[in-house]
Amino acid sequence: MGVHPRTSQGRGHLFSVRYSGLRAVRYFHTTHFGVVTERNILEALSLSLEQSDIADIAVEYLRQWKCWKLTDKILALFSKKGFDHPVVRRSIVRYALQSPDLAATRFVAELRRTDPSLVGDLEEWLQFERTTKSLAK
Numbered sequence: 001m002g003v004h005p006r007t008s009q010g011r012g013h014l015f016s017v018r019y020s021g022l023r024a025v026r027y028f029h030t031t032h033f034g035v036v037t038e039r040n041i042l043e044a045l046s047l048s049l050e051q052s053d054i055a056d057i058a059v060e061y062l063r064q065w066k067c068w069k070l071t072d073k074i075l076a077l078f079s080k081k082g083f084d085h086p087v088v089r090r091s092i093v094r095y096a097l098q099s100p101d102l103a104a105t106r107f108v109a110e111l112r113r114t115d116p117s118l119v120g121d122l123e124e125w126l127q128f129e130r131t132t133k134s135l136a137k
Contacts, residue, residue, distance in 0.1 A: 056091040
């Protein structure tokens with residue numbers, strides 16, 4: 001593949017370059033599945049998870065693809081310094097709400113105790129998303 005995660009996802013690159021790399025990963029995953037190995041796709045997304053200004057996009061792609069292999073890494077971002085922006089935190093909670101992973105279930109249970117309104121709002125958002133997708137079919 002022409003887009004290598006180490007060159008397109010590096011911290012020193014402009015956001016637009018890193019975002020283009022993520023879009024390339026999404027393109028190959030959704031339209032040319034198998035051309036790029038799952039390992040390479042997960043590696044690129046994993047590198048993006050280390051960058052607070054783009055992590056929410058990587059989390060969202062993984063949630064949409066129902067890919068739960070990076071659950072532990074994603075959940076750890078919730079309390080990581082620099083990843084406390086509401087957009088990032090909401091993407092993590094949406095991911096956790098849909099993940100079948102036991103760690104995600106525990107994460108959501110704890111968050112229900114500490115921030116029930118956040119969980120409730122995002123459950124409502126996910127329900128709206130499901131409803132609009134079913135209407136579009």
